[in-house]
Amino acid sequence: MASLSAEHPITRWLRQTNAIGFTIYTSLAAFCLYTCVYAFRKTFAAASFEGIFYAGVSYKVWLVIFQVVGYGMSKFIGIKVISELKAHSRSTGILVLVGIAGISWLLFAITPAPFNIIFLFTNGLPLGMIWGMVFGYLEGRRMTEVLGAALSVSFIFSSGLCRSTGAYLIRDWHVSEMWMPFIACCLYTIPLLAFLYLLDKVPPPSSLDEQLRTRRQPMNVSERKKFITTFLPGIILFVLCYMLLTIYRDFRDNFSAEVWKSLGYGNSPQIFTATEIPVSIAVLIIMGSIMIIKNNKLALMINHVIIALGMVLIGIGTLLFEQHIIEPTTWMILIGLGLYMGYVPFNSIFFDRLIAAFQYIGTVGFIMYVADSFGYLASVCMLFFKEFGYSKMGWLQVFIASGYILSVAGFLLIIGSMLYFHFKHKRWRESA
Numbered sequence: 001m002a003s004l005s006a007e008h009p010i011t012r013w014l015r016q017t018n019a020i021g022f023t024i025y026t027s028l029a030a031f032c033l034y035t036c037v038y039a040f041r042k043t044f045a046a047a048s049f050e051g052i053f054y055a056g057v058s059y060k061v062w063l064v065i066f067q068v069v070g071y072g073m074s075k076f077i078g079i080k081v082i083s084e085l086k087a088h089s090r091s092t093g094i095l096v097l098v099g100i101a102g103i104s105w106l107l108f109a110i111t112p113a114p115f116n117i118i119f120l121f122t123n124g125l126p127l128g129m130i131w132g133m134v135f136g137y138l139e140g141r142r143m144t145e146v147l148g149a150a151l152s153v154s155f156i157f158s159s160g161l162c163r164s165t166g167a168y169l170i171r172d173w174h175v176s177e178m179w180m181p182f183i184a185c186c187l188y189t190i191p192l193l194a195f196l197y198l199l200d201k202v203p204p205p206s207s208l209d210e211q212l213r214t215r216r217q218p219m220n221v222s223e224r225k226k227f228i229t230t231f232l233p234g235i236i237l238f239v240l241c242y243m244l245l246t247i248y249r250d251f252r253d254n255f256s257a258e259v260w261k262s263l264g265y266g267n268s269p270q271i272f273t274a275t276e277i278p279v280s281i282a283v284l285i286i287m288g289s290i291m292i293i294k295n296n297k298l299a300l301m302i303n304h305v306i307i308a309l310g311m312v313l314i315g316i317g318t319l320l321f322e323q324h325i326i327e328p329t330t331w332m333i334l335i336g337l338g339l340y341m342g343y344v345p346f347n348s349i350f351f352d353r354l355i356a357a358f359q360y361i362g363t364v365g366f367i368m369y370v371a372d373s374f375g376y377l378a379s380v381c382m383l384f385f386k387e388f389g390y391s392k393m394g395w396l397q398v399f400i401a402s403g404y405i406l407s408v409a410g411f412l413l414i415i416g417s418m419l420y421f422h423f424k425h426k427r428w429r430e431s432a
Contacts, residue, residue, distance in 0.1 A: 010201040023143045027150035029199040034134055034151055036192035037094075038158035039165065040101040041067075041127050043184040045254050046166030046272070047177035048261070054114045057387055064254045065383050066120035072376030074128025075369050082132035083219045083366035090133045091200040097126035097133075098192065105182035116178075128372070131347070132365040139364045140205045140216035142291075144352050145299075149287035152344040153280040156336070159253055160276030167257075167272070212294070213356045219366050227362060228370075231354075234424065237417035238346070239371050241307070244406045244413075245343045246375030247382045248314075251399060252339065258395040263328040275329060279336040283344055290349060296357040297425050303345045303353060304418035308411050310341030315407025318400055335403060342410065346371055357425060 007015075014022055044063065052059035085093065104123035108116045138147040165184050169175040175183050205216065219227070228235060252259075256272065265271045286306060293299040317334030320326045326334070351364045386398055 007203075008201050010198070011203050014201065015203050015206075019143060023146050026138065026199070026202050027147055029195055029202070030134055030138060030147065030151040031154045033192065033195035033199050034131070034154040035158040035161065036188040036195060037098060037127070037130050037134075038155055039162045039188035040098055040105070040185050041071075041123070041162075042159060042253060043162045043166035043169075044177075044181040046163040046257055047170065047180060048257055049177055052113065054117075059113065059117075061383065061387050062114070062117050063120045065380060066117050067124040068250065068254075068376055068380050068383065070121040070124030071128040072124075072373060072380055074125050075373035075376055078129045078132055078369040079224070079366060079373060081129060082136075082369050083224060083363055085133065085136065085218065085365070087136065087204060090136055091196055094130055094133050094196055097130055100126040102182070102185045102189070105185055109179045109182050113178075128376075131372075132369060134199070135347075135368070136363075136365060137199055137202050139352055140213045141209045142212045144213065145291035145349050146288040148347075148349045148352065149284050149344065152287065152340075152347050153284045155347075156276050156283060156340050156344075157273075157280040160273040163256065163272040164270060213296075213352065214359050215361050216355075216363050217361060219362045223362060224366055227360065227367065230360075231421075231424070234417050234420040235367070235370070237413050237420060238350075239374050241342075241410050241413035241417065242346050242371045243375050243378035244410045245339065245346070246372075247379050248402055248406045249339055249343050250376075250379040251382070251402065252336070255395050255399075259399055262394065262396045265328070271329070275332045275336060278333055279340055282337055283340045286341065287344055287349055296353050300350070300353040300357045300421060300425075301418060303350045304414055304421075307342045307345055307350075307414045308418070310338040310343075311407050311411040311414065313338030313341065314403050318403040318407070322400065338407075342414075354421070357421075358428060 014025060017025075047060070049058070049060045049063070054062060101123045104119040108119040108123070111119065135148070135151060138144055138151060141147065162184065165187070166180050169180045169183055170177060173183075205213070210216075260271055290299050290302060293302065314335050317326070317331055317338060320334075321328070321331035347368065351367050354360075354367070355362060355364060382402075386393070
């Protein structure tokens with residue numbers, strides 16, 4: 001390790017500052033970086049590409065399918081790449097992957113349809129590994145809850161921000177739907193480089209962090225196999241739950257423009273951001289507050305409870321909307337809150353506490369990418385199922401039906417996972 005005198009001044013300051021200063025700096029850097037990264041993925045969702053069909057399937061559905069296939073394949077690749085990635089390679093990896101994604105949007109704009117659909121695959125393929133690289137800067141710290149929550153709410157907030165950006169570019173700047181994604185990437189490139197530079201100055205976890213949260217290190221093939229066999233029943237339960245969450249979250253992200261249009265908000269770009277801001281704030285407070293819990297096993301159980309409550313909220317919110325008790329905007333906020341109460345823990349805090357509770361030396365990136373890979377595989381299957389099995393069913397109807405399914409099945413699965421890890425930890429303590 002380099003001496004303190006040879007360290008960058010920002011890194012040296014972060015080592016020496018208090019926990020509050022470190023947390024604010026690192027949270028903001030991670031949040032802003034991933035918000036910019038998201039612009040390279042989701043701004044196209046603001047476009048509807050109305051009236052364009054190929055092989056009887058909507059052009060936008062083809063775009064979503066190809067991007068999700070690439071993104072999902074990236075997650076399978078990431079199981080190996082992210083779990084073995086060295087810390088010094090993160091920033092270079094992020095730059096290369098974002099660059100490929102941005103160039104893909106340029107090629108998409110200049111290539112005539114439908115041949116440009118392939119560039120949604122080359123856009124999604126690199127982007128799927130960036131989350132694990134960014135979270136690598138944050139995991140294994142005593143304040144990981146706050147850091148992970150800040151990173152996680154970035155994709156809630158940025159989902160709305162990027163779609164609003166895309167909608168404004170089309171409506172006010174008169175950018176075509178084909179060029180809009182690339183123009184949006186150009187707007188976010190310089191901020192992305194600045195925030196990546198700042199995040200890359202964060203020092204590795206301290207000895208106190210390792211004492212409280214277990215040392216983190218890359219995992220080879222045998223170590224990954226051992227982890228899977230050790231926790232297989234629990235992994236199956238929470239991965240199934242996460243698959244349902246990913247389907248619902250991807251649907252809400254990719255086709256919210258169509259859902260809002262069916263609800264009468266077709267010409268309101270600000271609606272995307274307006275409904276995501278309260279969700280982002282609420283999830284940040286809920287997930288960040290778990291940091292005060294020092295007992296890792298208790299925190300793991302509370303993560304399960306939060307996910308279960310999110311499932312319940314989705315079902316209740318949808319029922320109230322169908323009964324005309326609440327307005328569409330209130331409904332979207334409620335199901336957004338329920339969705340991300342379930343989705344956010346799986347993208348950071350849940351796995352961090354799982355490793356710490358069992359004092360397992362490894363990396364969150366591995367198990368996160370196992371869950372993500374199957375999650376996006378399920379999302380692709382759902383798109384094909386809807387388009388080729390229920391193509392006449394409206395997006396709003398699909399959204400409502402899938403909300404009920406997620407609420408009931410997701411609740412049962414996460415309660416099963418909670419019981420498994422409770423008794424697994426009890427046996428582990430007795431044998432220790």
